[in-house]
Amino acid sequence: MLAARLPVQRPVDAKLLVVDEKRNLIHVPRSAFVDFLRADDLVIANDAATLPASLTGTHEPTGKPIEVRLAGRPSLDPKDIKRFSAVAFGEGDFHMRTEDRPLPPPLHPTDTLVLGPLHATIETLLAHPRLVSLCFDGTADDVWSGLASHGKPIQYSHLQSSLELWDVWTKIAGPPVAFEPPSAGFVLDWHVLSAIREHKARFATITHAAGISSTGDDDLDRLLPFDEPYHIPTTTADAVEQTRQRGGRVIAVGTTVVRALEDAATDDGHLRSGDGVAHGRIGPATQLKVVDAILSGTHERGTTHYELLRAFLEDATLERATAELDARGYRTHEFGDSVLIL
Amino acid sequence: MADVFDGVRVAVTGGTSGLGFALVRELVQRGARVAFVARTRERVVQVAQENPGAHGIVGDVAAKNDIYPIAIQITGELGGLDVLINNASDLGPTPLAMLSDTECEDLERVFATNVIGPFRLTKALMGALAASAREGRGAVVLNISSDAAINAYPGWGAYGSSKAALHHLTHIWNEEHVNEGVHFLSLDPGDMDTPMHAAAMPAADPATLKRPEQAAHELLEAVAAQIERMAVPIGG
Numbered sequence: 146m147l148a149a150r151l152p153v154q155r156p157v158d159a160k161l162l163v164v165d166e167k168r169n170l171i172h173v174p175r176s177a178f179v180d181f182l183r184a185d186d187l188v189i190a191n192d193a194a195t196l197p198a199s200l201t202g203t204h205e206p207t208g209k210p211i212e213v214r215l216a217g218r219p220s221l222d223p224k225d226i227k228r229f230s231a232v233a234f235g236e237g238d239f240h241m242r243t244e245d246r247p248l249p250p251p252l253h254p255t256d257t258l259v260l261g262p263l264h265a266t267i268e269t270l271l272a273h274p275r276l277v278s279l280c281f282d283g284t285a286d287d288v289w290s291g292l293a294s295h296g297k298p299i300q301y302s303h304l305q306s307s308l309e310l311w312d313v314w315t316k317i318a319g320p321p322v323a324f325e326p327p328s329a330g331f332v333l334d335w336h337v338l339s340a341i342r343e344h345k346a347r348f349a350t351i352t353h354a355a356g357i358s359s360t361g362d363d364d365l366d367r368l369l370p371f372d373e374p375y376h377i378p379t380t381t382a383d384a385v386e387q388t389r390q391r392g393g394r395v396i397a398v399g400t401t402v403v404r405a406l407e408d409a410a411t412d413d414g415h416l417r418s419g420d421g422v423a424h425g426r427i428g429p430a431t432q433l434k435v436v437d438a439i440l441s442g443t444h445e446r447g448t449t450h451y452e453l454l455r456a457f458l459e460d461a462t463l464e465r466a467t468a469e470l471d472a473r474g475y476r477t478h479e480f481g482d483s484v485l486i487l
Numbered sequence: 488m489a490d491v492f493d494g495v496r497v498a499v500t501g502g503t504s505g506l507g508f509a510l511v512r513e514l515v516q517r518g519a520r521v522a523f524v525a526r527t528r529e530r531v532v533q534v535a536q537e538n539p540g541a542h543g544i545v546g547d548v549a550a551k552n553d554i555y556p557i558a559i560q561i562t563g564e565l566g567g568l569d570v571l572i573n574n575a576s577d578l579g580p581t582p583l584a585m586l587s588d589t590e591c592e593d594l595e596r597v598f599a600t601n602v603i604g605p606f607r608l609t610k611a612l613m614g615a616l617a618a619s620a621r622e623g624r625g626a627v628v629l630n631i632s633s634d635a636a637i638n639a640y641p642g643w644g645a646y647g648s649s650k651a652a653l654h655h656l657t658h659i660w661n662e663e664h665v666n667e668g669v670h671f672l673s674l675d676p677g678d679m680d681t682p683m684h685a686a687a688m689p690a691a692d693p694a695t696l697k698r699p700e701q702a703a704h705e706l707l708e709a710v711a712a713q714i715e716r717m718a719v720p721i722g723g
Binding site: 192194196197221222223226285286289290292293294309310311314315316317318319320321335338339342348349350352378379380381 | 564
């Protein structure tokens with residue numbers, strides 16, 4: 146697949162590969178997504194807005210440059226904004242492939258970092274030289290203000306221009322809790338939501354702190370995805386229940402929605418509302434309890450996202466679909482094309 | 488019985504002066520969770536100190552690059568948003584000038600604050616507002632209007648035409664988002680004893696003007712009525 150190099154959420158030529166229930170492969174413009182909905186289907190998206198989670202500054206003990214990418218936090222509570230797990234890089238920026246980024250200066254507990262207006266202290270070293278937990282100085286409002294003025298969206302070298310928050314917030318973005326955009330949701334705009342209603346289908350959301358997708362380090366990437374807190378509104382849990390009763394399908398927009406819904410599913414297929422933390426990976430061995438179908442970006446073999454798709458499709462069909470994506474020039478990464486697996 | 492604003496998450500632009508200041512104070516007193524925006528850091532800090540619990544945000548709605556930093560602080564600090572009050576306004580140069588004597592750059596600045604700013608901020612916060620509506624909390628955008636939006640007062644060209652644009656924007660938005668459960672109000676607070684009114688009409692007798700506290704209360708009653716019409720108790 147080709148890398149999507151421009152930060153355009155809904156390019157006019159965006160493509161969609163549909164894998165229907167009979168495992169036919171259908172190529173359509175992505176705007177035709179809603180035509181595959183039926184009355185009583187429920188489309189669920191992640192309404193997390195994306196944090197400007199890349200912070201550059203100085204490692205005070207050595208005076209050397211550092212970039213920290215915030216990568217996890219214990220809960221979604223707005224006041225619980227001072228402690229994060231973070232991945233640290235040495236000098237360089239997103240123009241350099243993460244694989245090529247030097248290690249940060251050796252980090253130790255109590256080291257202080259000056260990140261623009263923000264000051265942080267390293268609290269713990271985690272399972273890797275790049276991975277730490279840190280705590281910001283000041284009040285929660287100070288941290289929000291510092292992130293807002295100094296942080297930049299996390300980005301990778303396949304994009305050349307610097308991303309702004311408006312590039313990475315979906316139209317439905319609400320609470321700013323994601324570390325990278327829940328990019329499957331780029332397909333949605335207010336017109337599409339209106340079209341979903343016209344198809345007599347319904348729309349609901351969860352909030353899930355989508356984590357970082359890659360660190361460039363194989364050892365660290367094996368730990369991904371990190372634990373991700375989520376919130377499921379009562380109204381969404383109720384909508385899932387009603388969809389079940391009416392025989393509709395639960396269609397997840399993006400892998401984060403699958404993670405949250407399946408984590409909150411009870412063994413008999415009901416959904417707990419409220420707060421939770423999604424652990425572990427979803428893959429071919431996962432028995433999906435709540436989600437019937439997924440609208441997702443295109444994903445390359447070997448990624449955790451690709452593995453998640455194996456929970457929806459037998460390997461032979463997924464292989465066939467991936468070959469089609471390659472052959473037809475589908476674009477990948479966050480601003481790429483999409484697949485709908487019914 | 489709890490006040491309808493108890494726990495409701497509200498953002499007010501232009502929250503350190505005149506009507507906006509009065510809105511912030513009443514909202515805090517009524518138990519709302521409030522974030523307010525204004526340009527002057529010292530004043531933001533002062534108003535936040537005087538209104539414990541209110542979150543002060545420094546920013547200029549007329550500046551494109553301030554919008555997302557403002558939006559993320561609002562939704563970050565409040566954990567979402569139920570009510571947005573686009574109150575920040577620019578009167579344009581005073582003494583008030585006839586339209587043909589108004590500099591193009593002054594007109595642009597008035598529109599940047601009174602139309603484009605609210606447009607950008609509302610757009611950035613639509614996701615949060617729609618989420619609130621879906622969760623049964625109700626969602627309201629109140630855009631502060633003026634009788635100058637309706638009547639052609641000589642000398643009020645820049646301000647009046649910008650408020651007319653905002654008024655119409657509000658109504659179209661309301662039509663487009665009614666199915667989402669997000670409601671838009673455009674309300675005229677009336678002639679108030681505020682710094683802006685004094686700048687526009689220095690000769691006016693303040694005793695003949697409405698107190699901003701009175702106007703704020705009337706506007707909030709209108710928002711409260713809208714919330715009560717929409718809000719469905721969780722699980723209800």
